[in-house]
Amino acid sequence: xxxxxxxxxxxxxxxxxxxxxxxxxxxxxxxxxxxxxxxxLIYDTQxxxxxxxxxxxxxxRIITADDVSTVTVDSKLLLPDGSTPPIVxxxxxSDETAVYHHAVIRFGR
Numbered sequence: 452x453x454x455x456x457x458x459x460x461x462x463x464x465x466x467x468x469x470x471x472x473x474x475x476x477x478x479x480x481x482x483x484x485x486x487x488x489x490x491x492l493i494y495d496t497q498x499x500x501x502x503x504x505x506x507x508x509x510x511x512r513i514i515t516a517d518d519v520s521t522v523t524v525d526s527k528l529l530l531p532d533g534s535t536p537p538i539v540x541x542x543x544x545s546d547e548t549a550v551y552h553h554a555v556i557r558f559g560r
Contacts, residue, residue: 459516464492464531466513471525482527490515492530499557501539509539509557519543519554528558536560 469482494511501507502524513528524538539557546552 459489462489462491462515464490464513466490466492466531467529468519468522469527469529470521471523471527480525483521485529486521488513488515488517488519490517497557499539502541507539507559510536510560511558513556513558514553515556516553518551519556522554522556528556530558 465487467485467487469485472481472483474480491514492511493514497509497512498506499509519541522538522541524540526538527535528538529535536558539559542555542557544552544554
């Protein structure tokens, strides 16, 4: 079961995410071209576990039904206000039949 159309209508925000591509010999990371995601942007402070299992304070989350297979904690997030907070974690949520349903991306300060 995919996400309901009524829930997709609640995703009125959009963010742009630039995937991490490579690191040059000087340690500078380069990003790919940005992808705009239709989402629900929620600002809430919460203590979460990052992908390494450490406790990290996040300042918000993005809920999207779009495919986030290229998004990692190394990706660059561009919010509608122009800020670029770091991505804390990316969680893919499946429904009861193991079909992709939505994703939650937590971001920090």
